[in-house]
Amino acid sequence: MMELDAQTLLSISLRTLEVCLTSLCLALALGVPLGIWLGGRPFPGRRVLLGLVNSGMGAPPVVVGLLVAQLFYRSGPLGHLELWYSVQAMIVAQVLIALPLVVALVVAAVASLDPDWQLQVRTLGIPRIWRTWLLLREIRLGLLAAVIASLGGILSEVGAVMQTGGNLEGETRVLTTSILMYTQMGRFESAYALAAVLLGLMLVLAGLLTWVQYGERR
Amino acid sequence: MTVALRAHGLELRSYSSDSEFELLVPDLTVHREEVLAILGPNGAGKSTLLRALAGLESPSVGHVQGKSDDRITMVFQRPIAFAGSVLHNVSVALRAQKLPRAIVERRSRDALDHFGIVDLAARSANRLSGGELRRLALARAFALEPAVLLLDEPFDDLDARAQENLSLDLREAVARTGTAVAVVTHDLQRAALVSDRIAVLLDGALRQVGPKSEVLNHPVDFETARLVGMTNLISAELDAQGAAWVLGERSIPTTCRDVPGPVWVGLRPEHLKLDVGRGEGESIGDGRVTAHSSDGVLTTLSLEWAGQKLRTHLVSGRGVAREVSVGNRLALSLRPEDVHVLRRDVDGGL
Numbered sequence: 001m002m003e004l005d006a007q008t009l010l011s012i013s014l015r016t017l018e019v020c021l022t023s024l025c026l027a028l029a030l031g032v033p034l035g036i037w038l039g040g041r042p043f044p045g046r047r048v049l050l051g052l053v054n055s056g057m058g059a060p061p062v063v064v065g066l067l068v069a070q071l072f073y074r075s076g077p078l079g080h081l082e083l084w085y086s087v088q089a090m091i092v093a094q095v096l097i098a099l100p101l102v103v104a105l106v107v108a109a110v111a112s113l114d115p116d117w118q119l120q121v122r123t124l125g126i127p128r129i130w131r132t133w134l135l136l137r138e139i140r141l142g143l144l145a146a147v148i149a150s151l152g153g154i155l156s157e158v159g160a161v162m163q164t165g166g167n168l169e170g171e172t173r174v175l176t177t178s179i180l181m182y183t184q185m186g187r188f189e190s191a192y193a194l195a196a197v198l199l200g201l202m203l204v205l206a207g208l209l210t211w212v213q214y215g216e217r218r
Numbered sequence: 219m220t221v222a223l224r225a226h227g228l229e230l231r232s233y234s235s236d237s238e239f240e241l242l243v244p245d246l247t248v249h250r251e252e253v254l255a256i257l258g259p260n261g262a263g264k265s266t267l268l269r270a271l272a273g274l275e276s277p278s279v280g281h282v283q284g285k286s287d288d289r290i291t292m293v294f295q296r297p298i299a300f301a302g303s304v305l306h307n308v309s310v311a312l313r314a315q316k317l318p319r320a321i322v323e324r325r326s327r328d329a330l331d332h333f334g335i336v337d338l339a340a341r342s343a344n345r346l347s348g349g350e351l352r353r354l355a356l357a358r359a360f361a362l363e364p365a366v367l368l369l370d371e372p373f374d375d376l377d378a379r380a381q382e383n384l385s386l387d388l389r390e391a392v393a394r395t396g397t398a399v400a401v402v403t404h405d406l407q408r409a410a411l412v413s414d415r416i417a418v419l420l421d422g423a424l425r426q427v428g429p430k431s432e433v434l435n436h437p438v439d440f441e442t443a444r445l446v447g448m449t450n451l452i453s454a455e456l457d458a459q460g461a462a463w464v465l466g467e468r469s470i471p472t473t474c475r476d477v478p479g480p481v482w483v484g485l486r487p488e489h490l491k492l493d494v495g496r497g498e499g500e501s502i503g504d505g506r507v508t509a510h511s512s513d514g515v516l517t518t519l520s521l522e523w524a525g526q527k528l529r530t531h532l533v534s535g536r537g538v539a540r541e542v543s544v545g546n547r548l549a550l551s552l553r554p555e556d557v558h559v560l561r562r563d564v565d566g567g568l
């Protein structure tokens with residue numbers, strides 16, 4: 001079905017949110033601890049890992065999509081999972097795109113703390129779980145920046161999700177892939193309608209996060 | 219006195235691309251209800267020693283010993299505030315201990331009140347001035363009621379008045395809580411004002427530890443003497459009668475009856491007196507004023523005596539201090555028991 005009715009629009013928008021928010025949560029769950037570890041005390045090999053993270057930030061999403069697509073392709077190493085052209089494969093690609101951004105911004109936030117911050121918390125006898133909570137409070141602006149940057153990146157991503165999801169109607173079609181499809185078909189009204197929703201989503205989410213960030217700075 | 223913390227046989231080495239540093243502390247104790255000042259110039263290893271005492275640096279040899287259940291807390295040279303209010307900063311460690319809310323509230327408020335920042339409890343900690351931040355760090359540490367409190371240069375970024383207030387607050391808090399406090403400082407006046415005992419650290423080595431008056435008046439070697447403000451250090455020859463001869467012409471009476479030979483004669487500025495005929499001390503002849511300055515409370519005179527530069531302090535606005543000028547000749551005296559004698563060819567006092 002190529003008609004863009006309200007039901008279809010809602011379905012595509014919800015799927016977009018599902019893929020992006022799930023990817024973001026996973027990227028944060030993996031990236032925040034990794035960033036805290038990398039941003040802390042120096043250890044052998046830290047520079048190499050930081051170099052990899054920085055390279056990851058600049059990696060073209062289409063290359064990430066290619067790698068994930070090949071991984072899940074029927075004859076690929078994880079082909080038996082039958083995840084090629086699935087929402088799960090799209091999420092994996094999105095996580096790989098967002099992860100370096102999250103890690104790098106958390107590393108920067110942790111590294112900007114006073115070098116004695118962690119030692120001060122330790123000498124106050126604060127238990128580990130509380131220390132982690134205090135650290136997350138301390139780097140909250142960096143975390144918000146990571147969320148905004150990652151969300152912006154994955155919400156507007158098209159190449160990798162097309163390669164891993166395939167733009168299957170009712171299954172893996174999201175806002176960006178739909179816009180691409182309608183543009184190729186010359187259905188510019190539909191493409192613009194979808195673009196307006198995508199922009200609206202980005203504005204609402206980014207605005208919300210910026211408001212929280214601004215409130216923190218005051 | 220009860221020992222709260224003891225460092226024994228401590229050796230700590232650190233290497234960087236362009237330098238090598240070694241800290242050697244044979245024995246150092248911090249007692250309950252006392253303030254120990256660790257005094258030394260920049261780069262002497264004071265902060266490294268404090269971190270070792272806090273367990274943040276691992277010595278290659280030796281150990282730091284305290285009671286296993288005693289809490290050791292440290293306040294760093296740059297006071298660190300956590301994100302949130304002043305009250306949050308003071309109470310967070312207490313809340314983490316799962317203390318009842320009423321106790322957390324009372325101890326936090328008491329500590330803030332004691333350091334004069336209870337009115338700032340609701341303010342965001344990152345809006346505090348340097349002095350307020352310093353007070354917050356101290357209040358946070360005292361609220362924990364630690365057995366040992368380690369303070370790294372706590373008087374930095376405070377004006378003279380705030381330094382004095384902080385010294386008094388600290389003494390009061392120690393008397394109230396019985397906490398053992400070790401304070402690292404490069405400021406002799408602060409060390410003298412706040413401490414019961416002084417430990418002198420030079421080039422990573424602990425040179426002397428003892429009661430304040432002992433260290434100030436009887437430093438163990440020339441470098442320690444200079445560090446503890448014994449600015450009058452004169453090269454002399456000691457004779458069998460205890461007279462120290464300067465250039466073979468003028469002598470300084472001492473109580474030292476050791477083997478004659480080359481010595482350093484040390485005299486604190488406050489122990490060099492103007493001889494105004496009251497019979498205080500023994501006369502050592504005239505000195506010529508070469509410079510003078512006053513901070514409004516004390517006037518410092520530089521004098522030339524027997525080819526040596528000497529220094530003395532007078533109370534500003536009184537007696538000679540009112541009318542002294544460069545070139546004046548003033549009669550000087552001292553008490554032999556105030557004179558400290560150090561062997562000139564070996565390190566160590568007689």
